[in-house]
Amino acid sequence: xxxxxxxxxxxxxxxxxxxxxxxxxxxxxxxxxxxxxxxxxxxxxxxxxxxxxxxxxxxxxxxxxxxxxxxxxxxxxxxxxxxxxxxxxxxxxxxxxxxxxxxxxxxxxxxxxxxxxxxxxxxxxxxxxxxxxxxxxxxxxxxxxxxxxxxxxxxxxxxxxxxxxxxxxxxxxxxxxxxxxxxxxxxxxxxxxxxxxxxxxxxxxxxxxxxxxxxxxxxxxxxxxxxxxxxxxxxxxxxxxxxxxxxxxxxxxxxxxxxxxxxxxxxxxxxxxxxxxxxxxxxxxxxxxxxxxxxxxxxxxxxxxxxxxxxxxxxxxxxxxxxxxxxxxxxxxxxxxxxxxxxxxxxxxxxxxxxxxxxxxxxxxxxxxxxxxxxxxxxxxxxxxxxxxxxxxxxxxxxxxxxxxxxxxxxxxxxxxxxxxxxxxxxxx
Numbered sequence: 001x002x003x004x005x006x007x008x009x010x011x012x013x014x015x016x017x018x019x020x021x022x023x024x025x026x027x028x029x030x031x032x033x034x035x036x037x038x039x040x041x042x043x044x045x046x047x048x049x050x051x052x053x054x055x056x057x058x059x060x061x062x063x064x065x066x067x068x069x070x071x072x073x074x075x076x077x078x079x080x081x082x083x084x085x086x087x088x089x090x091x092x093x094x095x096x097x098x099x100x101x102x103x104x105x106x107x108x109x110x111x112x113x114x115x116x117x118x119x120x121x122x123x124x125x126x127x128x129x130x131x132x133x134x135x136x137x138x139x140x141x142x143x144x145x146x147x148x149x150x151x152x153x154x155x156x157x158x159x160x161x162x163x164x165x166x167x168x169x170x171x172x173x174x175x176x177x178x179x180x181x182x183x184x185x186x187x188x189x190x191x192x193x194x195x196x197x198x199x200x201x202x203x204x205x206x207x208x209x210x211x212x213x214x215x216x217x218x219x220x221x222x223x224x225x226x227x228x229x230x231x232x233x234x235x236x237x238x239x240x241x242x243x244x245x246x247x248x249x250x251x252x253x254x255x256x257x258x259x260x261x262x263x264x265x266x267x268x269x270x271x272x273x274x275x276x277x278x279x280x281x282x283x284x285x286x287x288x289x290x291x292x293x294x295x296x297x298x299x300x301x302x303x304x305x306x307x308x309x310x311x312x313x314x315x316x317x318x319x320x321x322x323x324x325x326x327x328x329x330x331x332x333x334x335x336x337x338x339x340x341x342x343x344x345x346x347x348x349x350x351x352x353x354x355x356x357x358x359x360x361x362x363x364x365x366x367x368x369x370x371x372x373x374x375x376x377x378x379x380x381x382x383x384x385x386x387x388x389x390x391x392x393x394x395x396x397x398x399x400x401x402x403x404x405x406x407x408x409x410x411x412x413x414x415x416x417x418x419x420x421x422x423x424x425x426x427x428x429x
Contacts, residue, residue: 053212053221054143057205058161060225066201067161071168077198078129078173080122087117095119124176127186128199133174134183135206136165184210239335240314243375243403244272244286247315247331250407251275251282254415279321280415286315290330294356313353313372319414325363327414330354330372337379338397350374350395369413370396375403 057063086098088105090113101116143162168174180186183206193200204224211220251273252260259276273284289312300306315331330353334346350372361371370389373396380399382389386406389396390413398406 049216050142050213053209053218054139055158056218056221057139057209057225058143058158061157062225063205064157064161064164066205067164067168070198070201071164071171073196073198073201074168074174075172077196078124079126079192079196080124081126087119089115089117093117124173125178127180128188128192129174129177130180131183131186131188131206132199132202133169133177133179134181134186135202135209136169136174137179138181138183139209140165140169184213236333236335239375239377240287240333243331243333244284244315246403247284247317247407248273250404250411251284254408254411281320282411283318283320284315285318288312288316290316290328290357290360292357292359295358296356311353311356313350317411317414319411322415323418327364327369328360329370329410329414330357331375332373333375335377337399338374338376339379343376346374346376347395347397354394367394368416370394370410372396373398373406373410375399 086101087095093115095117096119098116098118101118102114105114105116106112140162143158169179188199188203193203208220208224212218248262252275255275255277257275257277259274261274262272270285270288271283272286273282275282294311296311300311313330314333317329317331318326319328320326330350332346332350332353334343336343336346338344338347354372369391371394376397376399378399378401380397380402382397382402386409389406390409396406396410
């Protein structure tokens with residue numbers, strides 16, 4: 001259970017994570033190499049950006065309510081065109097006889113029993129209906145990746161709404177409408193939008209979508225949905241992404257780097273960040289178990305239903321090329337305070353990681369830097385200097401208010417060559 005000591009921090013975390021990563025999920029993006037972290041959102045291109053928007057729209061509860069309402073409104077509110085069609089008939093006549101057409105028809109066919117009858121019909125294939133169907137079909141296409149795979153959390157909501165849109169397109173009367181791929185350039189008349197809730201609901205999403213895609217800005221979608229963004233399911237996961245974004249930015253500021261490569265598809269990439277400068281390399285693994293079996297593997301092999309895969313820290317920071325062996329710090333993130341029972345348990349969990357994964361540091365002669373770190377949302381008050389905490393402590397505790405300074409000091413310490421002893425200084429943030 002997540003215990004958030006200060007709910008007012010959540011909007012700040014959301015805004016910062018949106019700038020950094022935008023989405024947590026299995027939407028596949030290309031690798032990006034950008035100069036600043038805040039350029040990540042604008043680096044999204046074409047289908048990638050629309051996949052983000054599609055997952056956001058279909059993961060929202062308001063969208064589910066609106067789509068269900070539109071599903072029930074469609075049969076009685078969709079507009080139809082009236083047009084006359086001609087039909088050749090014999091015997092009983094239904095419709096209006098076209099006298100001139102009948103004469104021409106009989107003359108051509110040499111048959112005096114034929115009649116040309118014109119009937120008024122109503123067709124669903126209007127430009128406005130084709131635009132609505134086109135938008136819904138487009139939404140299905142761009143959100144297909146997010147609707148597939150595992151069906152837990154927000155992905156279950158995406159899959160549910162994906163199915164609802166498919167039902168809407170197959171049901172009466174939309175099944176008679178061929179979707180138009182030109183829907184972004186179409187405009188439904190304001191009078192129709194004003195008098196019909198069906199068109200008003202769906203076209204408001206289409207307009208917001210169009211504006212967000214053209215402007216590369218989620219503002220219109222967020223306004224239509226009443227705020228929020230597709231991020232983590234709870235405060236712990238959101239805070240993890242926030243700390244990840246701060247860590248990446250701190251590393252970037254410690255450059256310049258020869259290579260600075262971010263792989264934001266966090267569930268598919270083993271390494272989410274690689275920064276290189278000469279022989280020095282810094283990597284970040286996110287939500288991945290360390291690449292060693294662990295000292296307690298015997299326990300998980302001795303009993304049924306114990307999931308060894310759950311023994312993974314939130315972040316793994318590794319520095320290579322400084323000393324003879326890679327240096328690793330395992331980071332646990334908790335959206336609570338260290339004074340809560342959940343917070344205290346997290347400290348012992350981190351200490352357990354240090355014992356379980358001791359093989360990561362078996363070649364190090366001494367404890368030169370914190371091998372573990374727990375980041376809390378608040379209430380972390382150090383009683384010793386930052387320099388002492390990153391030099392003499394095996395486990396470093398930090399909080400939202402001092403996070404960037406602690407991360408900077410930690411990385412500087414991990415980058416020190418063997419025998420280095422300079423004072424730790426952190427830049428103003």
